[in-house]
Amino acid sequence: TNNRFKLRLRNAAQVVAVSTTRETFKKGAAMNTVAIIEDATVVVGLDGTVVAVARETELATQQWYCDAVFDDDVDARGKAVVPGLVDGHTHPVWAGDRVNEFEQKLAGATYMEIHLRGGGIGYTVAQTRAASEEALLELTMGRLDRMLAQGTTLVEAKSGYGLDADSELKLLRVLKRAKDAHAVAVSPTFLGAHSVPRGMSAADAAADVVHKQLPVVVAARDAGLVDVDNIDVFMEKGVFDYSQTDGILSAGKAAGLCLNFHGDELNHMQAAELGAKLGARAISHLEEISKDGIAAMATNNVFGVLLPTTAYVLRIAPPPAREMIDSGVPIALGSDFNPNAHCLSMPFVMNLAAVTMKMTLNEALVAATLNSAASLNKSDMHGSIEVGKWGNLVLIDSPLWTHLVYEMVDAPIAAVYVKGSLAKK
Numbered sequence: 001t002n003n004r005f006k007l008r009l010r011n012a013a014q015v016v017a018v019s020t021t022r023e024t025f026k027k028g029a030a031m032n033t034v035a036i037i038e039d040a041t042v043v044v045g046l047d048g049t050v051v052a053v054a055r056e057t058e059l060a061t062q063q064w065y066c067d068a069v070f071d072d073d074v075d076a077r078g079k080a081v082v083p084g085l086v087d088g089h090t091h092p093v094w095a096g097d098r099v100n101e102f103e104q105k106l107a108g109a110t111y112m113e114i115h116l117r118g119g120g121i122g123y124t125v126a127q128t129r130a131a132s133e134e135a136l137l138e139l140t141m142g143r144l145d146r147m148l149a150q151g152t153t154l155v156e157a158k159s160g161y162g163l164d165a166d167s168e169l170k171l172l173r174v175l176k177r178a179k180d181a182h183a184v185a186v187s188p189t190f191l192g193a194h195s196v197p198r199g200m201s202a203a204d205a206a207a208d209v210v211h212k213q214l215p216v217v218v219a220a221r222d223a224g225l226v227d228v229d230n231i232d233v234f235m236e237k238g239v240f241d242y243s244q245t246d247g248i249l250s251a252g253k254a255a256g257l258c259l260n261f262h263g264d265e266l267n268h269m270q271a272a273e274l275g276a277k278l279g280a281r282a283i284s285h286l287e288e289i290s291k292d293g294i295a296a297m298a299t300n301n302v303f304g305v306l307l308p309t310t311a312y313v314l315r316i317a318p319p320p321a322r323e324m325i326d327s328g329v330p331i332a333l334g335s336d337f338n339p340n341a342h343c344l345s346m347p348f349v350m351n352l353a354a355v356t357m358k359m360t361l362n363e364a365l366v367a368a369t370l371n372s373a374a375s376l377n378k379s380d381m382h383g384s385i386e387v388g389k390w391g392n393l394v395l396i397d398s399p400l401w402t403h404l405v406y407e408m409v410d411a412p413i414a415a416v417y418v419k420g421s422l423a424k425k
């Protein structure tokens with residue numbers, strides 16, 4: 001019947017809608033508002049989209065609601081609901097681990113010292129090239145499971161541990177298979193410019209990305225063999241410089257990809273200025289951003305995707321989140337899950353954002369939902385609990401949503417729903 005619905009979460013103490021007006025993202029003071037509805041109910045239709053989100057007493061006056069039948073009818077009394085979390089930056093496809101480097105870093109080695117002595121990305125590339133597509137798929141699926149258990153329902157996911165056309169294509173095929181098979185939505189990113197392969201110059205590596213890897217990736221995309229939304233570059237001293245990054249991103253832009261890259265992380269590189277010039281969608285890290293860079297990103301609505309796990313694990317100063325928000329840069333958050341920062345939990349990232357980067361809890365939630373979705377150009381269907389968007393919902397075992405961030409490390413998540421279906425208890 002047309003009065004049958006997939007899911008009702010009823011009488012929640014709080015439903016944090018984040019937005020109620022279909023705004024595509026928030027910046028400045030607006031980042032501090034999250035639209036909380038008390039004693040509220042969410043209804044998701046058979047197609048997986050939200051049909052109603054309102055106070056239970058208001059819905060109870062409507063005839064359609066009184067006559068409705070729900071396949072899954074959940075009493076959410078004493079619990080809170082937030083939108084499915086969106087992880088704006090991850091590297092989930094790799095084999096091997098670098099726990100030995102964790103110990104070296106604790107003993108004082110820097111990221112670049114480890115990189116230059118053959119560890120870091122180079123080590124992971126060797127392990128990942130040697131791994132089969134099946135093995136990488138299994139690893140990636142397991143990581144998506146763990147992200148989902150922590151409330152993530154949309155994730156940006158990079159290639160980048162292949163660094164040649166065949167290996168990058170293998171990683172992108174893994175991402176497509178994971179995307180097609182897993183409940184978590186995936187926005188794949190081509191990161192052939194993640195590092196300079198051993199024995200090559202940066203100029204040759206950049207040329208390889210533009211003239212060999214990218215054409216192969218675009219052809220595979222056009223043939224439906226892989227999905228690619230975004231292009232990324234590790235723009236950093238000793239990796240790709242300003243003009244190489246400019247060339248790679250411009251080629252990606254010409255191929256119809258969103259520009260979403262690593263910049264101003266360990267050294268100031270004018271990444272923010274470059275991103276603004278090129279019309280980038282997002283720039284990640286930004287620990288070393290300049291005042292001019294902040295102004296350029298604010299003016300051009302370039303998303304700053306901040307990754308508090310990086311500064312934490314490398315013991316460096318975090319990015320100036322407060323200054324960026326107050327200057328009007330739209331801010332998103334990501335876990336940066338990778339072998340250097342082994343974090344799959346957005347609630348922990350939100351905790352770090354609040355404690356180490358002085359973001360308010362509301363700002364952290366907006367950054368981890370609506371703004372992360374918008375940084376991936378997916379806020380039409382993700383990032384807030386609004387009629388017409390996917391019914392992606394995190395049910396929190398507390399009447400106050402803030403416990404999601406306050407209860408460090410093991411977030412009190414009772415259930416996660418994707419498109420109105422129970423995806424994780």
Ligand code: NIG
Nearest residue numbers: 120121234262336338339340
């Ligand atoms: O975002 N900075 C470059 N990429 C990752 C690290 C990847 C790695 O070390 O394997 C990052 O921190």
Ligand code: FE
Nearest residue numbers: 089091262336
């Ligand atoms: Fe990264």
